[in-house]
Amino acid sequence: GAVVSQHPSRVICKSGTSVKIECRSLDFQATTMFWYRQFPKQSLMLMATSNEGSKATYEQGVEKDKFLINHASLTLSTLTVTSAHPEDSSFYICSASWTAYSNQPQHFGDGTRLSIL
Amino acid sequence: AQSVTQPDIHITVSEGASLELRCNYSYGATPYLFWYVQSPGQGLQLLLKYFSGDTLVQGIKGFEAEFKRSQSSFNLRKPSVHWSDAAEYFCAVSGGGADGLTFGKGTHLIIQP
Numbered sequence: 755g756a757v758v759s760q761h762p763s764r765v766i767c768k769s770g771t772s773v774k775i776e777c778r779s780l781d782f783q784a785t786t787m788f789w790y791r792q793f794p795k796q797s798l799m800l801m802a803t804s805n806e807g808s809k810a811t812y813e814q815g816v817e818k819d820k821f822l823i824n825h826a827s828l829t830l831s832t833l834t835v836t837s838a839h840p841e842d843s844s845f846y847i848c849s850a851s852w853t854a855y856s857n858q859p860q861h862f863g864d865g866t867r868l869s870i871l
Numbered sequence: 872a873q874s875v876t877q878p879d880i881h882i883t884v885s886e887g888a889s890l891e892l893r894c895n896y897s898y899g900a901t902p903y904l905f906w907y908v909q910s911p912g913q914g915l916q917l918l919l920k921y922f923s924g925d926t927l928v929q930g931i932k933g934f935e936a937e938f939k940r941s942q943s944s945f946n947l948r949k950p951s952v953h954w955s956d957a958a959e960y961f962c963a964v965s966g967g968g969a970d971g972l973t974f975g976k977g978t979h980l981i982i983q984p
Contacts, residue, residue: 758914760914786969796976797974797975798972803970803971845912849972859905862916862917864914865913865914
């Protein structure tokens with residue numbers, strides 16, 4: 755159980771393009787979804803927290819106009835990297851949690867490797 | 872602010888030997904603690920978690936971890952490693968519920984034949 759699907763797994767695109775990444779909870783309702791970024795050989799850094807039906811909460815230093823997050827349903831959150839540039843190249847990973855109970859762990863997708871040329 | 876320290880960047884262990892990965896955390900209240908494993912280019916798989924109760928927690932794949940409040944530690948152990956355990960291991964802390972995770976920098980585990 756507790757499967758999180760992330761799509762696409764890999765994206766290569768030109769500078770200036772906007773890229774959308776989807777995160778779906780397949781077998782549970784995710785009241786909260788999280789987006790993390792991981793640079794090569796480094797740890798994961800929380801970018802933002804999204805709750806279904808409300809605006810995302812961004813971590814300090816994360817540009818909300820650059821990284822648009824939508825959590826329109828209990829099973830889907832999307833991250834759109836707008837006007838992507840080479841410095842946005844990274845591994846983006848989502849996670850989902852059923853926060854009806856505080857002791858529910860986060861379940862992670864397999865990540866999206868974004869490469870901006 | 873909460874933080875997690877994994878002091879060992881790399882650890883090399885012989886197959887069949889025991890393993891201990893260290894994790895120290897800083898958190899102002901009762902922490903929720905996690906260990907995740909990541910294979911190259913993959914997402915994270917939850918190995919085990921501690922929320923409350925018994926301080927020795929059992930996880931998947933034969934892993935266990937012990938919460939020691941006095942030492943602010945949550946070390947991961949396995950009595951006998953297998954070649955398939957080679958991966959990156961992350962310790963993480965949160966306040967639970969809708970809190971995002973704060974990760975350590977990870978420990979890269981290498982298994983020698």
